[in-house]
Amino acid sequence: xxxxxxxxxxxxxxxxxxxxxxxxxxxxxxKTEQYVGVQANELIRQIFNFSNTNNTITNPxxxxxxxxxxxxxxxxxxxxxxxxxxxxxxxxxxKTTSNLNDLSFRIGVERIFKLxxxxxxxxxxxxxxxxxxxxxxxxxxxxxxxxxxxxxxSNTYGGGAMAWLRYNINKKISIGSEVNFYYTTATPxxxxxxxxxxxxxxxxxxxTTTTTSDGDVQSDAHITIxxxxxxxxxx
Numbered sequence: 036x037x038x039x040x041x042x043x044x045x046x047x048x049x050x051x052x053x054x055x056x057x058x059x060x061x062x063x064x065x066k067t068e069q070y071v072g073v074q075a076n077e078l079i080r081q082i083f084n085f086s087n088t089n090n091t092i093t094n095p096x097x098x099x100x101x102x103x104x105x106x107x108x109x110x111x112x113x114x115x116x117x118x119x120x121x122x123x124x125x126x127x128x129x130k131t132t133s134n135l136n137d138l139s140f141r142i143g144v145e146r147i148f149k150l151x152x153x154x155x156x157x158x159x160x161x162x163x164x165x166x167x168x169x170x171x172x173x174x175x176x177x178x179x180x181x182x183x184x185x186x187x188x189s190n191t192y193g194g195g196a197m198a199w200l201r202y203n204i205n206k207k208i209s210i211g212s213e214v215n216f217y218y219t220t221a222t223p224x225x226x227x228x229x230x231x232x233x234x235x236x237x238x239x240x241x242x243t244t245t246t247t248s249d250g251d252v253q254s255d256a257h258i259t260i261x262x263x264x265x266x267x268x269x270x
Contacts, residue, residue: 066106068269072099075210075266094213094263095139095165103147112159114141131173138166143197155209158198163217165191180232185225193219200261207269212261219257223250 074097096114103110116139123132145159167189174182195218201211228245 066104068103068105070099070101070103070110070267070269072101072265072267073097075264079264094259095137096141099265099267101145108147110145110147110157110159112141112143112145112161114161115139128177129173129175131171133171134169136166136168140164143194145197153203154200155203155211156198156200158196160194161197161215161217162194163192163219165189165219165221167191182230184228184230186227187223187225189221189223191219191221193217195256199265201265201267209267209269210264211267212264213259214261215259217257217259219255221253221255223253224248225250 074094095116095118097116099112099114101110101112116137118135118137120135121133123130125131141161141163143159143161145157147155147157149155167187169187171185172182173185174180195216197213197215199211199213201209203209224247226245226247228243230241230243232239232241
């Protein structure tokens, strides 16, 4: 699945969900509720002046959205996360540039339970997609100039069960966390392109060699503990 196709699917799902929510709200008047959540770990750490120790967040979904049908006690949920990191080092001889692009998306269904006036929980099933596209370029300037471009790609598919618990601060704002169990399968691929310019030969000829290798299919089953705190706003 290419990145353009994936983004088209995301936009289509978001547009359909938005239209459905608008139509349902205008026709049936408050028969649906919308929930938008964002990871709030850093915000809470700053407000309460916790230590500067950065614990690794294993949940990749920075933003979440859910459309809840009140009459059915049923909801459609999505999650989206994107990580981009660029780093360059140069010692005068070797210059290395790394660009990391990681995109995570999930969509599923859930059932919501109102435990009390302050507490709400939910359980559901998700399907997930992950796209990793990392590129590292290393250029060595010496008698010969050698540039090595390593591109690593991996598409991850899977799904599983999830559950969450939230504390309702008021009618519009909640805070909570989730736990999930996902089974995923990844198909890695790596391409290495080496370009050498021989400065000692007439015309400074350039030779490029490219190799592509498919890695073994990787399957994984893992549980994500409730380490991420979501701040959720209801509309």
